[in-house]
Amino acid sequence: MIIAITGLNANDNPGPGVAVIRALREEFGPALTIIGLSYESLEPGIYLDTIVDKTYQIPYPTAGTSALKDRLEYIHEQEGLDLIIPNYDAELYNFIKIAPWLKSMGIKTFLPNHEQLDARDKINLYEFGKKHGFSVPADYKVSNVTDLTKAAEELGYPLVVKGKYYEAYINHTADVAQKSFHLLSAKWGLPIIAQQFIKGTEINIAGLGDGKGNTISVIPMRKLYITDKGKAWAGITIENDDLIKLAQKFVKATEWKGGFELEIMCDADGDFFIMEINPRFPAWIYLTAGAGQNQPAALVRMAMGEDVEPFTEYTVGKMFIRYSWDHIIDIADFQQFSAFGELSVAKVNL
Amino acid sequence: MRIKKNIATSENGFIFNPATGDSFSGNAIASEIILAMKTGIAADEIKQDILQKYEVTADQLDRDWEDWMVQLKEANLLEN
Numbered sequence: 001m002i003i004a005i006t007g008l009n010a011n012d013n014p015g016p017g018v019a020v021i022r023a024l025r026e027e028f029g030p031a032l033t034i035i036g037l038s039y040e041s042l043e044p045g046i047y048l049d050t051i052v053d054k055t056y057q058i059p060y061p062t063a064g065t066s067a068l069k070d071r072l073e074y075i076h077e078q079e080g081l082d083l084i085i086p087n088y089d090a091e092l093y094n095f096i097k098i099a100p101w102l103k104s105m106g107i108k109t110f111l112p113n114h115e116q117l118d119a120r121d122k123i124n125l126y127e128f129g130k131k132h133g134f135s136v137p138a139d140y141k142v143s144n145v146t147d148l149t150k151a152a153e154e155l156g157y158p159l160v161v162k163g164k165y166y167e168a169y170i171n172h173t174a175d176v177a178q179k180s181f182h183l184l185s186a187k188w189g190l191p192i193i194a195q196q197f198i199k200g201t202e203i204n205i206a207g208l209g210d211g212k213g214n215t216i217s218v219i220p221m222r223k224l225y226i227t228d229k230g231k232a233w234a235g236i237t238i239e240n241d242d243l244i245k246l247a248q249k250f251v252k253a254t255e256w257k258g259g260f261e262l263e264i265m266c267d268a269d270g271d272f273f274i275m276e277i278n279p280r281f282p283a284w285i286y287l288t289a290g291a292g293q294n295q296p297a298a299l300v301r302m303a304m305g306e307d308v309e310p311f312t313e314y315t316v317g318k319m320f321i322r323y324s325w326d327h328i329i330d331i332a333d334f335q336q337f338s339a340f341g342e343l344s345v346a347k348v349n350l
Numbered sequence: 351m352r353i354k355k356n357i358a359t360s361e362n363g364f365i366f367n368p369a370t371g372d373s374f375s376g377n378a379i380a381s382e383i384i385l386a387m388k389t390g391i392a393a394d395e396i397k398q399d400i401l402q403k404y405e406v407t408a409d410q411l412d413r414d415w416e417d418w419m420v421q422l423k424e425a426n427l428l429e430n
Contacts, residue, residue: 201370222371239356239368266370316368317358 001028002079003300004035007087008045008055012324013166013229016087018045019286020296021052026289027297035079041338047329049345054079057341061091065098072098076105083108083303085296087280090165092117110303112211112257112279119254120277122162122193128277132253134246135273137196137265148181149174151194160195163188168230170197198275200267202226203238206281206288207247208295210302211257217293217311218247221284224319232284232322237291239316246272259285259299284320291318351419352429353387367427374425383418384427 007017021034036055038046046055056075059067084107086095099109119128129136140151152159152174159177162168163184171177184192202223208216220243225234247262259281265273281296288295293311301308337343358366363376365384386396397411422428
């Protein structure tokens with residue numbers, strides 16, 4: 001089985017790709033060939049020869065679907081892909097759009113549709129919550145500083161300012177909020193989202209839906225160590241039926257197809273607020289394999305046409321602790337990938 | 351006040367709440383008391399056992415017990 005996977009940037013704000021690959025290798029062993037798809041030549045996963053067999057550079061999402069199709073067609077000719085698992089929010093729109101074309105080439109995907117993708121978008125999350133009965137903090141879409149001031153008057157401080165795709169900052173004054181606005185709008189575009197601050201415990205849920213309203217897997221994780229970018233650097237699986245029901249309700253309401261992550265804040269009264277819904281596996285997804293519900297492997301099986309029964313059990317108290325690692329490579333590898341946009345680390349001779 | 355049934359303890363005093371992911375380091379006596387509370391032994395019986403095992407007056411134990419219950423409540427380890 002040959003699977004192409006994006007999200008190889010295993011840095012301090014990691015993409016999920018390397019974790020997804022680890023989970024798949026654990027399940028499928030040597031029968032699996034992993035083709036990495038990377039946007040930049042310094043994504044660490046490219047150079048990890050126990051993780052990827054070969055990596056190809058692909059065009060940025062802004063280049064459009066035509067450029068993506070051209071590149072994937074070439075990669076498919078070389079490798080004969082069976083399945084592609086995209087792992088970034090920003091690329092999903094294009095991959096969903098070309099899914100029928102991929103299918104016609106014999107390449108499977110297991111993705112939500114555009115309506116499902118849009119419904120849980122940060123921009124639409126509050127309306128989504130109202131429609132389906134989820135608690136979501138109040139928010140405003142902000143396109144200029146005047147809007148931001150109005151939002152702050154309404155929501156008060158601290159005020160959460162979030163980028164369209166990634167990043168969020170908690171702001172305690174108007175000056176700092178404006179700085180966050182300019183930074184995030186320059187980086188991710190407009191609008192940005194000003195969201196009500198909820199104080200509490202951060203819990204994330206990794207889940208997998210079959211596209212028919214059934215939840216195949218749910219693993220709730222309490223963040224134990226949080227980086228300055230708000231990412232979990234350590235976490236632990238927890239047992240909470242209400243969280244599992246929340247994820248099941250989300251899958252049923254949307255008939256979600258594929259992996260997802262619910263970012264939850266549990267306030268002092270024990271109420272759960274959905275802060276974000278990510279339309280793909282999270283970077284900590286390997287914990288699901290460690291806890292007994294290998295979500296990436298289950299996704300692959302469903303994508304390949306197998307019937308997968310919902311998981312019913314997992315290990316509570318299973319922890320992950322992320323770490324940094326200085327991986328040494330030769331410049332020949334870097335040069336190969338930078339110059340030719342493809343690299344099989346094991347095959348480069350110095 | 352009853353302790354939550356799913357609270358996990360180890361002999362060396364480590365306490366884990368699987369519903370929240372919170373963990374606490376107690377001592378061996380804390381672990382022993384939690385274990386007794388989990389099995390449904392009444393507070394008076396647990397206190398009687400402590401009075402027999404350790405050099406402590408009943409008044410001091412009552413004060414410590416109240417403090418213990420406040421700590422358990424703050425740690426979200428008691429049933430609502």
